[in-house]
Amino acid sequence: MKNQEKEILDVAFLAGNILLESGAEIFRVEETVERIARAYGIEEYHSFVLTNGIFATYANAQGEIFAKVKNIPVSNARLNKVAAVNQLSREIERHKYPVEEVKKRLIAIRQMEGKKKLTQIIASGLGAGCFCYLFGGTFGDAFSAFLTGMVLYCYVLYVSCYQSKIIANMSGAALVAVVSILLFQMFPQLHLSNVIIGAIMPLLPGVTFTNGIRDIADGDYLSGTVRLLDALLVAVCIAAGVGAVIIAYHNWLGGIML
Amino acid sequence: MIWELIAAFFGTIAFSVIFHVPKKFYPYCGLIGAVGWAVYYLLREPAGVVMGTLGATIVIVFISRIFAVRKECPVTIFLISGIFSLVPGAGVYWTAYYLVVNETSMAGVKGMETLKVALAIVLGIVLVFELPQKIFHIGTKDQ
Numbered sequence: 001m002k003n004q005e006k007e008i009l010d011v012a013f014l015a016g017n018i019l020l021e022s023g024a025e026i027f028r029v030e031e032t033v034e035r036i037a038r039a040y041g042i043e044e045y046h047s048f049v050l051t052n053g054i055f056a057t058y059a060n061a062q063g064e065i066f067a068k069v070k071n072i073p074v075s076n077a078r079l080n081k082v083a084a085v086n087q088l089s090r091e092i093e094r095h096k097y098p099v100e101e102v103k104k105r106l107i108a109i110r111q112m113e114g115k116k117k118l119t120q121i122i123a124s125g126l127g128a129g130c131f132c133y134l135f136g137g138t139f140g141d142a143f144s145a146f147l148t149g150m151v152l153y154c155y156v157l158y159v160s161c162y163q164s165k166i167i168a169n170m171s172g173a174a175l176v177a178v179v180s181i182l183l184f185q186m187f188p189q190l191h192l193s194n195v196i197i198g199a200i201m202p203l204l205p206g207v208t209f210t211n212g213i214r215d216i217a218d219g220d221y222l223s224g225t226v227r228l229l230d231a232l233l234v235a236v237c238i239a240a241g242v243g244a245v246i247i248a249y250h251n252w253l254g255g256i257m258l
Numbered sequence: 259m260i261w262e263l264i265a266a267f268f269g270t271i272a273f274s275v276i277f278h279v280p281k282k283f284y285p286y287c288g289l290i291g292a293v294g295w296a297v298y299y300l301l302r303e304p305a306g307v308v309m310g311t312l313g314a315t316i317v318i319v320f321i322s323r324i325f326a327v328r329k330e331c332p333v334t335i336f337l338i339s340g341i342f343s344l345v346p347g348a349g350v351y352w353t354a355y356y357l358v359v360n361e362t363s364m365a366g367v368k369g370m371e372t373l374k375v376a377l378a379i380v381l382g383i384v385l386v387f388e389l390p391q392k393i394f395h396i397g398t399k400d401q
Contacts, residue, residue: 023277024334077277079335086332114278123275130269134262134295135348142265153276193355197348202276204350206342209376210383211334217384239354247358 005042006066007099009058012036013068014106016047016054019085023077025211027218029054032089039092040099051223051230074230077207084109117157124153124202132198141191145198148179153202169203169234173241176200181249196242203238205231259299266295266343274339283335286325290340294318298344308374311344315382318344323386327394341383346375 016033020026029049033056037045047056052074057067088105091097097105115123128149133142155175160168180195212227270291271284279287294314301310318340326333349372356365 023338024332028332028334077338079274079332079338080278080280083280083283083331083335087330090330115275120276123272125272127269127272127276130265130272131343131347133265134269134343193351197351200351201342201347202273204342204345204347206273206345207277207338209345209379210338210341213380213383214334214337214387216380217387235350239350239357242351243354243358246355250359 004099005058005060007103008037008040008042009045009056009066009068011099011103011106012045013054013056013070014103014110015085015089016049016056017070017072018081018106018110020049020051020054020072021075021078022081022085023079023207023211024082024085025214025218026051026220026223027215028082028086032085035089036092036102039096049220049223051226078112078114080114081109081112084112120157121150121153124156125150128152128199128201130198131201132194135194135197137191137194137198140187140189141194142198144180144183144187144190144195148176148183148195148199149202151179152176152199156202165234166237169237170241170244172203173200173238174245175241176203177242177245177249181245200238200242203234205234208234262299263292263296267292270339270343273342274335277338279335279339283329283331286329287336287339290318290321290325290336291343293321294340295343307371308378311346311375312378312382314344315341315379316386319383319386323389323394327391337383341379344375344379346372349375 012033015036016029019029019032026049030047033047033054034045037058042058044059045056047054053069053071055069057065059065085106088102088109092102125146129142129146132145133139137145152172152175156168156172160172163171176199177196180192180199183195184190184192208227209231212224212231215227216224267288271288274284274287294317297317298310298314301313305313319337322333322336322340325336349368352368353365353372356362356368
């Protein structure tokens with residue numbers, strides 16, 4: 001295999017890798033990888049993408065076969081990277097960049113900074129507060145959800161990122177319930193349920209759920225099922241975390257429900 | 259109603275920040291969230307929560323696809339942020355709540371409702387993604 005061909009495959013594969021780990025649908029990953037390969041004149045390129053891995057093979061004119069397999073662990077949604085890779089693949093189709101330059105740009109995209117942690121924490125609080133209000137909370141409830149949402153995201157960014165998914169979601173939801181109950185103890189006019197509902201919003205598996213549905217709609221049943229199962233698991237963990245704290249509050253501390 | 263629209267607008271933007279959506283798309287994400295919530299709000303009384311969710315999902319996915327074509331970016335960016343307001347977080351909470359206070363029948367009711375809302379979102383997304391891509395290019399330079 002010529003060096004140039006190998007380079008093209010690596011670049012296409014890297015693009016797929018970034019897309020998959022940043023929360024793109026399976027269909028987009030397969031399409032982008034094949035599109036980049038085709039833009040450089042490689043027709044016999046086939047990829048098979050799952051939620052946590054890419055399998056790609058390529059056969060050149062001499063009949064030599066090249067294959068690459070990589071496990072790609074699922075991480076958080078980084079939609080800026082999805083947008084950037086998508087933009088790059090469009091540009092490649094229009095004006096053929098040299099492969100080296102594409103590689104450089106992909107590596108730059110991979111290292112792209114996300115939003116600052118403080119910004120994310122404030123956004124989490126704001127989202128929690130707004131949705132608490134939408135689900136019927138008062139302004140007081142919304143403000144409590146704002147505070148709880150910020151506490152939650154500090155926990156998510158600094159502590160629970162080192163834990164397994166199950167424990168991270170259960171403990172995060174439990175933390176939300178504990179903080180909400182503390183606020184409720186201080187200000188009894190709050191509606192405890194509304195505060196909790198708003199503040200658990202940042203934990204909800206919206207990305208996984210939406211992508212799972214889209215994968216199934218595209219016919220990628222295997223990946224879609226895995227993602228929906230993942231979303232269900234997260235939802236159950238959140239319910240368990242909140243539920244455990246409510247049981248403790250109700251039974252052992254004699255708290256008044258609602 | 260006006261306060262709810264503002265809350266939906268900024269709530270949706272807040273979640274698009276968490277998902278690292280590029281800054282220039284914030285207003286579009288917020289708009290989609292607000293419109294989706296308005297549809298849900300208007301349909302919820304006459305048609306129920308499930309139909310409200312279905313209607314809102316259809317509108318959200320439709321607008322997301324329009325914006326994706328106009329802005330030349332993946333539809334995921336608008337869709338994920340916009341749909342977030344419909345994900346049945348409250349349903350999950352109430353199901354868990356009634357389970358732990360031993361009101362099993364209410365837990366069943368809320369659990370079924372949560373499932374139905376989730377299915378409504380599924381149906382809405384699948385329906386609108388079946389529409390051919392051409393429709394969304396009408397009026398753009400590709401047409």
